[in-house]
Amino acid sequence: MTERNKLKKYKKQTLLVRGGLYRSSNKETSEAIFMNSGYVFKSAEEAKALFSGELEGYLYSRYGNPTVSMFEKRLALNEGAEACYATASGMAAVFSALMSYLVKGDEVVASRALFGSCYHILNQILPRFGIVTHLIDGKDLSQWEKYITEKTKLVFFETPSNPSMEIIDIKAVSQIAHRHNALVIVDNIFASPILQRPMKFGADIVVYSGTKHIDGQGRCIGGAILSSKKHYEEFIKPFIRHTGPTLSSFNAWVFLKGLETLHYRMKIHCQNAYKVAQYLSCHPKVYKTIYPGLKTHPQYHLAKKQMTSGGSIVTFKIKGNNAFKFINALKLFDISNNLGDAKSLVTHPASTTHRIINEEKRKKLNITENMVRLSIGLENIKDLIEDIDQALKVIKN
Numbered sequence: 001m002t003e004r005n006k007l008k009k010y011k012k013q014t015l016l017v018r019g020g021l022y023r024s025s026n027k028e029t030s031e032a033i034f035m036n037s038g039y040v041f042k043s044a045e046e047a048k049a050l051f052s053g054e055l056e057g058y059l060y061s062r063y064g065n066p067t068v069s070m071f072e073k074r075l076a077l078n079e080g081a082e083a084c085y086a087t088a089s090g091m092a093a094v095f096s097a098l099m100s101y102l103v104k105g106d107e108v109v110a111s112r113a114l115f116g117s118c119y120h121i122l123n124q125i126l127p128r129f130g131i132v133t134h135l136i137d138g139k140d141l142s143q144w145e146k147y148i149t150e151k152t153k154l155v156f157f158e159t160p161s162n163p164s165m166e167i168i169d170i171k172a173v174s175q176i177a178h179r180h181n182a183l184v185i186v187d188n189i190f191a192s193p194i195l196q197r198p199m200k201f202g203a204d205i206v207v208y209s210g211t212k213h214i215d216g217q218g219r220c221i222g223g224a225i226l227s228s229k230k231h232y233e234e235f236i237k238p239f240i241r242h243t244g245p246t247l248s249s250f251n252a253w254v255f256l257k258g259l260e261t262l263h264y265r266m267k268i269h270c271q272n273a274y275k276v277a278q279y280l281s282c283h284p285k286v287y288k289t290i291y292p293g294l295k296t297h298p299q300y301h302l303a304k305k306q307m308t309s310g311g312s313i314v315t316f317k318i319k320g321n322n323a324f325k326f327i328n329a330l331k332l333f334d335i336s337n338n339l340g341d342a343k344s345l346v347t348h349p350a351s352t353t354h355r356i357i358n359e360e361k362r363k364k365l366n367i368t369e370n371m372v373r374l375s376i377g378l379e380n381i382k383d384l385i386e387d388i389d390q391a392l393k394v395i396k397n
C-alpha cells in the first residue's frame with residue numbers, strides 16, 4: 001500500500017501533523033533537517049541508475065531532499081493533490097508554474113486584481129518572451145468567456161485577491177477554461193491551505209507562499225506548487241530541477257512545524273479578523289470595510305461557497321487623507337508588508353506591495369491612497385480592537 005493510501009483514512013488535522021513523516025534509522029520523533037547538498041552513491045552503476053530514473057532516490061538537493069519531501073507530501077495530502085514541488089518563495093512558485101508551460105506565442109488570461117509582483121510578471125515579463133497576456137475584470141464571467149479562446153494556454157487568478165479581496169468563481173472559470181483546453185492556476189495564498197481547496201472546484205494547479213500562513217510566524221521565505229502527478233512529471237519537475245528555485249531544507253522544516261498548527265491558528269486568525277471587520281464596518285471614520293466574511297462584501301455568497309471562513313486579512317478605506325496618520329498611530333500592530341503572521345500587521349498597499357502598478361491602473365483595481373490592509377494575528381481580540389480604536393481617535397476630522 002502506498003503512503004498516500006495508508007494515510008487516506010485520517011482527517012486533515014491528523015495529516016497536517018503526521019503526513020509525509022519520514023524517520024531516519026535514528027527514529028527521531030520530530031522531522032529531521034537534512035542539511036546536505038549531495039548524496040553518496042554505492043557504486044558508479046547505482047549513480048547511473050538513479051540519474052536515468054531506473055532507481056528512485058535522492059541525487060542532489062536541488063532535485064529533492066528528505067526534509068523538503070516531507071513538507072511536499074504533507075501539503076499535498078492536505079490539499080488532496082497528487083504532487084507538490086516546494087519552491088524558494090511564493091513568487092518562485094507563481095513564476096515556475098507559469099513558465100513550466102508557456103512558450104512564445106501562447107496567450108494567458110488573468111484577473112487583473114493581483115499582488116504587485118504577480119502583476120509585474122504578467123504585464124512586463126511574459127510579454128518579453130512573446131507571450132500575450134489579457135488582464136481582465138475577473139469578477140465578470142462574461143470577460144472570461146470573451147478572452148479565453150483556443151489560443152489560451154492557461155488562466156491565472158488570486159482569490160481572494162491582494163488587497164482588494166475580489167472573489168473569483170473558481171468553478172465557473174475552470175469550466176470555461178477547460179472547454180478551451182486551457183489550464184487553471186490559482187494563487188491560494190490569501191485563503192491558505194485550510195480555508196479553500198481550489199482543486200475541488202476544478203483548478204489544475206494551486207500555488208502557495210509558505211512565507212504567509214504556512215510559516216505563520218514571519219521567519220522563512222518559501223512556496224509550493226500543487227498539481228496532478230502527470231503535470232508534475234511532464235512540466236513542473238523538469239522546469240524546477242533545471243532552473244533551480246528549490247526550497248532549502250531548513251525552511252521546509254520550519255514550514256512542517258507551521259503545518260502542524262495551521263488548522264488551529266487559522267481558526268483564531270479568522271475569528272479575530274471577523275471581529276475587527278465588524279468593528280470597522282460600524283466606525284464613523286471608516287468609509288468602507290472589505291472582508292469576504294461580511295454580508296456587505298459584494299461577493300459574500302460566492303466566498304461562502306468556496307471558502308470555509310472569511311480569512312485573516314481585512315482591508316478598509318479610511319475617510320479623508322488619513323491612511324498614514326492611522327498607520328503611524330497604531331501601537332500594537334507592526335507596519336509590515338508581510339501577512340499571515342501571528343503578529344498583527346498593517347500595510348498601505350498603494351505605496352508598498354502595489355507600488356509597482358501605476359496610479360491609473362491601481363485606481364482600476366480599487367487600490368486607493370486611503371486603503372489600509374490589516375493582517376490579523378493571534379493576539380487577544382480586545383487588545384487589537386483597542387489599538388485600532390485609539391489610532392482612529394488620533395484622526396481629527
Ligand SMILES: Cc1ncc(COP(=O)(O)O)c(C=O)c1O
Nearest residue numbers: 089090091115162189209211222
Ligand atoms: C497573493 C500573493 N501571491 C504571491 C506572493 C509572493 O509570495 P512570496 O513573498 O513568498 O514570494 C504574495 C506575497 O505577499 C501574495 O500576497
